[in-house]
Amino acid sequence: MSGPAAPVQAAPPRPVRFGILGCADIARKVSRALLMLPPGAATVAAVGSRSEDKARRFIAETGLPAARPHGSYESLLGDADVEAVYLPLPTSLHVPWATAAAARGKHLLLEKPTALCAADLDAILAACDASGVQFMDTTMWIHNPRTAKMREIVADKDAFGDIRVIHSMCGFQASEYFLQNDIRVKPDLDALGVLGDVGWYSIRSILWAVEYELPETVIAHRHPVKNQAGVILACGATLYWADGKTATFNCSFLTNLAFDVTVYGTHGTLHVTDLVIPYEEKYAEFSVASKSNFVKPTIGWDPLPTKHVVTTDLPQEALMVQEFSRLVQNIRDAGGRPEGKWPAITRKTQVVLDAVKASIDKGSEPVEVAS
The missing domain is CATH 3.30.360.10 (Dihydrodipicolinate Reductase; domain 2)
Incomplete structure (x- = not known):
């Protein structure tokens, strides 16, 4: 007589695949945070820079061997394997690249200050809302x-x-x-x-x-x-x-x-x-x-x-990325909606x-x- 059936183990969540749009110094800190997360949370799929050589150097120096280098921001946003974008570009570049990322359906983790003024931020938030993607800024201590x-x-x-x-x-x-x-x-x-x-x-x-x-x-x-x-x-x-x-x-x-x-x-x-x-x-x-x-x-x-x-x-920076990834997984895997408190606070x-x-x-x- 056979014993009771073994309990079915739930499949681990699929990690959120990040693209890093720009190789600023702060991106090194966030890359380190991504590497510290437990399995199933997030992974870095790609790094984009204005030159492919710079993206390759960043990947090597930050220990992200699985990440693909892209020689332009446009190329990274066109990468179908990238689900979420961490964007540490200068503030003057946030509107064009943040709205472009959202328009491509990429969830957006945006470096602070998020915009030069509220009107610019509203354009970014409207693009995120239109595409149903999660927005969060990088105020880590929260x-x-x-x-x-x-x-x-x-x-x-x-x-x-x-x-x-x-x-x-x-x-x-x-x-x-x-x-x-x-x-x-x-x-x-x-x-x-x-x-x-x-x-x-x-x-x-x-x-x-x-x-x-x-x-x-x-x-x-x-x-x-x-x-x-x-x-x-x-x-x-x-x-x-x-x-x-x-x-x-x-x-x-x-x-x-x-x-x-x-x-x-x-x-x-x-x-x-x-x-x-x-x-x-x-x-x-x-x-x-x-x-x-x-x-x-x-x-x-x-x-x-x-x-x-x-x-x-x-x-705290790892906890920030973990929470952002959890929200993305809820949207992607459970049909959830973006959490509205983060854009409201921003x-x-x-x-x-x-x-x-x-x-x-x-x-x-x-x-x-x-x-």
């Missing part, structure tokens, strides 16, 4: 499990209360070579400068803290630092909400490395000092003070702030950035934030 833990803290009304003030500072000391040659200081490549680069993270961190409630008004700080071409190297702004919440941020290519965010509630304070890139890949921490008072007679604090530590097996970040840029251009006049 996918770190620390971020979810911080959300639990600030959402606790008893321990944290209502958020009233936020401050964010993102910057690094750029080298002289960077300040003369990097695409982020070139008006024809990345005209938003520091505002589009690390300023994007500051704005996103503020919006994240308030669950993406748009401010009513922004006022840029006076005297932003610009290079001779007019590209912003350091700037800041204050954001205002109708209920009295305020947020300030500064971003700079001219300071020591800083990725600080502090969120102040009526009962609690959360502080993180390495938001965008944790001090260590698989270990991230933040501190929280709740219901703080002075020890009488004003000689200390009670209770003391607590440190929270969050660990992860995969770094657009809110962009419209606040637009308002800050408009205030800078108007000499720090108040600018209302478009919906």
Whole structure:
């Protein structure tokens, strides 16, 4: 008599086949992330550059031997084996190549800043919507499990209360070579400068803290630092909400490395000092003070702030690509629809950035934030 039939093992999911459109330095980090994913998540099928030799060198240097080199962006988009495109090109090239990728039915993981203005981003999002493809930007820290833990803290009304003030500072000391040659200081490549680069993270961190409630008004700080071409190297702004919440941020290519965010509630304070890139890949921490008072007679604090530590097996950029791939697989294999929260979050970040840029251009006049 035969025994019970062995259980049927589910077939592993087919990995999402990525094409990397451009060989920028940040693409090396994302390539490494793709290689770290568990089987069945994603693979790099192709790399496209303006020359095939450059694509071949990138493939060899990043350990992607199975990837096919393409000597033009058009050739990569025409590769029928590519399902999703990671696009790290300069911001000025995002509209033509992102819309072309979407029109070919390629899911789109787009490097930030995603566009030079909201109107350009809307063209990209409309192309994605028309083709039914998933869109996500590459704000990697959103996918770190620390971020979810911080959300639990600030959402606790008893321990944290209502958020009233936020401050964010993102910057690094750029080298002289960077300040003369990097695409982020070139008006024809990345005209938003520091505002589009690390300023994007500051704005996103503020919006994240308030669950993406748009401010009513922004006022840029006076005297932003610009290079001779007019590209912003350091700037800041204050954001205002109708209920009295305020947020300030500064971003700079001219300071020591800083990725600080502090969120102040009526009962609690959360502080993180390495938001965008944790001090260590698989270990991230933040501190929280709740219901703080002075020890009488004003000689200390009670209770003391607590440190929270969050660990992860995969770094945040790998978790980002894993989540994007999961969404693509849901569309491809289960008839799902693109997840709409990611383009919505991107657009809110962009419209606040637009308002800050408009205030800078108007000499720090108040600018209302478009919906």
